[in-house]
Amino acid sequence: MRRLRSIPLLLACAVPFAVVAQDNPDPVDPNPEVVTVDVEALRAEIQQILDEHRIPGASIALVDRDRTIWAGGVGRADVAADIDVTADHLFRIGSISKSFTALAALRAVESGLLDLETPVRELAPEIAFTNPWEATHPVTVAMLMEHTTGFDDLHFPEWVVVDPEISLAEGLAVHPHSRVSRWPPGTRMAYNNSGPSVAAYIVEKVTGTPFEEYAREQVFVPLGMETSTFHVPRGADLLAKGYEPDGVGEAPYEHIIMRPSGSLNASARDMARYLRMMINRGTLDSVRLLAPETVTRMETPTTTLAAREGVTHGDGLGNTTLFVNGHHFRGHGGTITGFRSRSAYSSELGVGYFVSINKRSGAVAVIERLLGERLTEGFEPPRGPVAVLSDDELRAMTGSYQLTTPRRQFFYGLDRLLLVRRIILEEGKLFLLPTVGGGWELVPVTATSFRQEGEPVPTVFGGVDEEGNRILQTGRDGNYMRVGTARLRSQQAVALTTFLLLLSAPLFALVWGPARIFGRMKTIPLRTVLYPLLATLSIVVWFFLPGQFASPLDMGTVSGWSLTWFIGSLAFAALTALSLFVSFRRDSVDGGRLIRLHSRLVSLACTVTLLYAWNAGWIGLRTWAY
Incomplete structure (x- = not known):
């Protein structure tokens, strides 16, 4: 299975050169006025990073226009054989x-x-x-x-x-x-x-x-x-x-x-x-x-x-x-x-x-x-261009945007909920806000292109596509389409409510499980609370466990993990249907109104999840044939 422009060479020529070449780099015509790099100090810093992250080795090349400054390695190319990385290791x-x-x-x-x-x-x-x-x-x-x-x-x-x-x-x-x-x-x-x-x-x-x-x-x-x-x-x-x-x-x-x-x-x-x-x-x-x-x-x-x-x-x-x-x-x-x-x-x-x-x-x-x-070091970062736009021009960019170009369609059901951008106008400035975390200012370069502070070129394009939709294009971050804020917030509210209800099922089981063991809650039929719980837990088995532990090779063949996805998704659908049936039965239960309400809400949350997963193509998916 994922950035910068700079300054003329005339500025580089003013910087003295002091380089220690390593591992017999390619012969070049020496030019003593290009770049200063202390290779031995750099090697030590890289080794420290490798040690901190338990990485065996690294292959490194540093060059300027006329020479190889350093071509070599740090650490081990082969741990068992105790072989150091060299400039020639592939x-x-x-x-x-x-x-x-x-x-x-x-x-x-x-x-x-x-x-x-x-x-x-x-x-x-x-x-x-x-x-x-x-x-x-x-x-x-x-x-x-x-x-x-x-x-x-x-x-x-x-x-x-x-x-x-x-x-x-x-x-x-x-x-x-x-x-x-x-x-x-x-x-x-x-x-x-x-x-x-x-x-x-x-x-x-x-x-x-x-x-x-x-x-x-x-x-x-x-x-x-x-x-x-x-x-x-x-x-x-x-x-x-x-x-x-x-x-x-x-x-x-x-x-x-x-x-x-x-x-x-x-x-x-x-x-x-x-x-x-x-x-x-x-x-x-x-x-x-x-x-x-x-x-x-x-x-x-x-x-x-x-x-x-x-x-x-x-x-x-x-x-x-x-x-x-x-x-x-x-x-x-x-x-x-x-x-x-x-x-x-x-x-x-x-x-x-x-x-x-x-x-x-x-x-x-x-x-x-x-x-x-x-x-x-020694090169002044260029100042990015700036355009002055009217409030009306800036306001045209504001709104909520959802991702429309997932790299992997398989994950789009998650991406469209999680990868959301909002652009707001405050005190004459545009700010781009991700789903979570802080945002950043969008500095205008033209009426349709913007950059972040410190970036030398525009990285965000805002325009209208062939269908007339307002869009953002952000390189590899994807293509986003503006959607109604009310619609987006309702989607997010449903998603959050659904998640909290699903989470409540196993937490509530920590209450009713011991209570039933010790002879309480006998008037509540076990199936009323059990099926919503099983439907919720089946999501973990079907969706989250393969997502956490399965490799693409596991999912691309008939394996334990791919069968877990296939059978688990069908089991989730069946358990959701059962939980709906038992939680909405008409038979009354003395003293169990709140429990029945909770079971119904969890069953509805499972149903919403099922419909969304079905729309995403996940239910009954044979990943080995996907």
Whole structure:
């Protein structure tokens, strides 16, 4: 299965250089006036972070425009064998793979073999996908890589196939049900893993060369990335081992079925060369991989409503916006079994970094922040633009907004309740408020684009879609549509009331259970209180336990967890029907009016939950076929 712009190089040249190079970085022409980094001190800080979070090791690259400052590692590549991470150890970099898939596609574009605006139906009619808007909004190659096809992310059965040698055509044929456009393509963004893989298949088809081989010939070899590979590395001793959340057990090498979207293995030394090429707008040490304007196209979103209004925040082709210490960077992140990675660069500042850790941990963001701070020390963050809007223009943005573009449709039943935004106007300023927690001011850049304080570019676009709905587009955070505040508050009130009633059932059982054991409440039929309790508890068994403990592989096969979901949801439906029946029976119960009222309310809460879950497609869902 997820930012900053900067300042001219003239400012960088005023900063003295004092760098200790580690692990024999690539030879470069030394320039003593670029960036100051104390590598040994930085190494110690990173080691402390690894120790605090029980992460075995990290692969690190720091570069400036002309050199590799540091390419090496901290900690262990293999704990059992006590092997230190070096500049040459291959780490699995997950979705950063999409950046290299885009580079390969753009090489085909520059060779005249591919046009990004060509509809996919014309290039690969054999690839299955569904687009109800094909006549007016055909899916193009650019949309595949900018995540604007409307496709769902991979479904559970697609996560199950981990064959590292399966062909692209075979992988795309495994379970095409996820490739359904849920809104007109080229209007909204929702991140997914199948789009870039379809683009890679098209590259393979138009070039007549297997994609991995084409990427090697056209990207890795010219850049000197000799050991980088989408396949399992032949030299097993070069591959760092990934680890489970405890930092001790080794994680399996699970290959994503869509190799071009997440299977690349790369070293710090190789990633340093990639970053320098991007900083230098397509050229590395006199070798030109891409034209500068092609690199700019790679970095520029073009296929959303916001992009067509000039908003540059968001995903281009395998490349997204990042904010580092107040500066505008571009890059990508990646997560795969046993590893988490980040890469980022700024051509304006002439610096970039890469980090990969061999455990899935949020601590990668801590290391990333540290690297960004070290590389941008001495650079003044740019002041973001500001526009002056009238109160009427600002007021047009106010209201309540609900998410309409879930990355995974399976979770939309939760997302639409939890991912809500409100925009209010106070004392001539707009504030964006999330569902919970504090909000932030929206600083106008134009009448339709806004940024947060400290951001150098607009990140929020407010406009009107083709259906006339007022929307917010916020990059990977999603597309939100304005809804009536009264309607939204009523939904939230029903959801909260339902939750509290469901919670009250087991709490009340702590009262009536012991009471019945000790001979009290005998006039209350057991079924009156038991069935609502069982219906409520079945939600925990059916919904929350698989959500907490099951993996995508568990849910993508007929397993204990997937059967728990399937049978548990049906059991919840049956128990809800029984609880409704017994709690609303006409027979009277002496002295039990409040108890009967509570049972009826809990039964109604279960019914509301059942209807909502049915609408979300969760009841009776066979996740192994979803």
